[in-house]
Amino acid sequence: MLAYHRDRMLEAAQHFDxxxxxxxxxxxxxxxxxxxxxxKTYIENGGKDEALKLRILFDKQGSMTVEFMPLPPVPLSTLYPPSLTPPTPHPTTPSSTPDFKPSPLTGGALTLGPTDSLPSTSQPQSQSTTPTPPSPPEWVLRLDTAPTPSTPFTLLKTTYRAFYDQSRARALPTNPLGNAYTEVLLYNEVSELTEGSTTSLYFFRGGRWVTPPVGVPAGEFTSSTLKTDGAGDDGEGAGNSNADEGELRKPFAGRWGHSLRSAKVGAGGQRGTSRRWALKKGFCMEEPVGVDTVGVGEGVWVSNGVRGFGFGRVVE
Known part of the structure; x- marks a missing residue:
């Protein structure tokens, strides 16, 4: 995944000179x-060996600064899920009649009460393994109330996030668990979904998951910058004409993976690292998603390189 982050930074650096x-x-x-x-230096200077977010910053002279931010750990399956199948929804209201639970303490004659307990079959505390972090809660999603313009700052990875901040200020939903699992669904000037304010988006359409295509900055590239011969500038991928159909290989050399930036200028949305991973795994396809097709209660997958993948539902 680090290579994908590096590719995004390189693309932005070349675009902004x-x-x-x-x-x-x-x-x-x-x-x-x-x-x-x-x-290693961070840990040697007193930092904890724990889950960390690394924020990598460059100035125009090429000096790099790394910021460290501790994060709650998440299961590996959240970072790299086996599929994008929606999780089983939890019941919103408890049943009026609780299910019968036979008690092994009484041969099944009585139900297991709140003070009953069973002998532990787990390992002794000294032999127990590191507990698996709990799965993240369900996300709360809301459609933005105004379009977000497609600019290099909404196509490329930079520290300028005014458009995203404005979107969250006007449309962020509330969540009792806090803003960590709330998201705004952004769309462009032609009412096509592009991305979330901090995540990539995946919608279930036509029996499969689709993610909105991302475009190229206006005036930056032409059709001559797109290669569909399966070979990058470094020759990688030669011999397979469909290896990376439609992918943008210029203005720099290197293999990008599957089709991740369409020839459509100004489609909007960033080339997210987790999105790229999901496309390469075949979990989703690129397809435009209209604002008018998104309904309240709809289940949507979201992802980013820090929190991994999560499932959420659209609210009013």
């Missing part, structure tokens, strides 16, 4: 080693 940054990011292995050193 951060030449020193682009040169530094060309060597992905060196970046990986430098980040490992930063993490």
């Amino acid at each position: 951060f030449d020193a940054v682009a040169a530094k990011l060309e060597d992905g292995k060196a970046l990986h080693e430098e980040l490992l050193k930063e993490v």
Whole structure:
């Protein structure tokens, strides 16, 4: 996944003419080693060896700053799910008649009461393994109340997030568990869904999961920048004409994976790392999603590179 983050930074650096940054990011292995050193230094200086979010920042001269933010741990299956199948919904109201639970303490003659207990069959405390972090709660999602313009700042990864902040300020839903699991569904000027304010989006359409396509910055590229011969500038992928159909390989060399940026200028949305992973796994397809097709109560998957994948429902 780190390679995907590096690709996003490289694309932004080249678009905004951060030449020193682009040169530094060309060597992905060196970046990986430098980040490992930063993490080791952080721990040696008193930081905890725990789940961390690393925020990597570059100035135009190519100087890198790494910020560390502790995060609640999540299961590995949340970061890398086996599929995008919706989880079984939890009942919203308890049944008026509780299910009968035969008590093994009485041969099944009585029900198991609140003070009953069973002998533990688990390992002794000294032999127990590290507990698996709980699965994240269901997300609460709301459709934005105004379109978000498609600009390089909503297509590429930067620190300028004014458009996203404005969207969250006007449309963020409430969640008793806090804003960590709330999201706004953004759309562009032609009423097509693009992304969430912090996540990529996946809608169930036609019997499969689809994610809105992402476009290219206006005036930046032409059809000549798109290659469909299956070979990148470095020759990788030659011999398979459908390996990366429609993917954008320029203005820099390197393999991007599956079709992740359409030739449509200004479609909007960022090339999320978890989105790219899901496409490559075949969990979803790219397909435009109109605002008028999204309904209250609809189940939607969301994802980002920090929290992984989560399932949510659209509210009014």
